[in-house]
Amino acid sequence: MNGLFDSLRRLLAGLVAIAQTRLELVTTELAAEIQRAVGVLLWAAIALFFGGLSVLMIAITVVVATPDEHRLLAAGLVCATFVAGAIGAALVVRRKITERPPLLSASLGELRKDREALERGLAEVRPRRDAGVDAAGAGRGRGEDLGG
Numbered sequence: 001m002n003g004l005f006d007s008l009r010r011l012l013a014g015l016v017a018i019a020q021t022r023l024e025l026v027t028t029e030l031a032a033e034i035q036r037a038v039g040v041l042l043w044a045a046i047a048l049f050f051g052g053l054s055v056l057m058i059a060i061t062v063v064v065a066t067p068d069e070h071r072l073l074a075a076g077l078v079c080a081t082f083v084a085g086a087i088g089a090a091l092v093v094r095r096k097i098t099e100r101p102p103l104l105s106a107s108l109g110e111l112r113k114d115r116e117a118l119e120r121g122l123a124e125v126r127p128r129r130d131a132g133v134d135a136a137g138a139g140r141g142r143g144e145d146l147g148g
Contacts (some may be wrong), residue, residue, distance in 0.1 A: 018114060026107045036100060043093040050086035057082055 028113055057079035 022107060022111060022114075025110060026104060029104050029107055036096070038094060040096045043089055043096060047086055047093055048088035050089055054079060054082040054086050071086050 057075065061072065061075040061079055064071055
């Protein structure tokens with residue numbers, strides 16, 4: 001009976017160890033996801049900043065648009081630079097959003113592997129147990145033949 005409890009205790013310890021490993025993986029993935037989200041938010045803020053500057057420069061360009069030909073060209077070039085910065089930052093944000101892996105994909109994959117391994121292990125244990133019963137039954141049969 002003591003061996004049964006020891007076996008059960010080892011099984012539970014193994015399950016707890018597997019669960020601990022999986023939880024550590026989940027926390028690592030969550031930390032990476034938070035870091036990625038902060039990066040995306042930073043690029044989004046940069047895109048908004050340059051977009052705001054573009055609108056401001058367009059407004060200044062319209063206000064300053066006077067017959068003086070050099071002022072209009074300079075304001076237009078600065079405005080075009082800010083628009084290009086806003087477009088570039090927006091493209092980076094879009095790329096970062098579309099390239100991200102599914103949330104907790106590594107943890108889910110490891111749990112799937114664990115489940116499959118346990119299912120394979122149970123499938124392998126069942127035939128062995130049946131074979132042990134057959135061998136024990138065959139042994140008793142021979143023992144009865146010898147004794148009788």
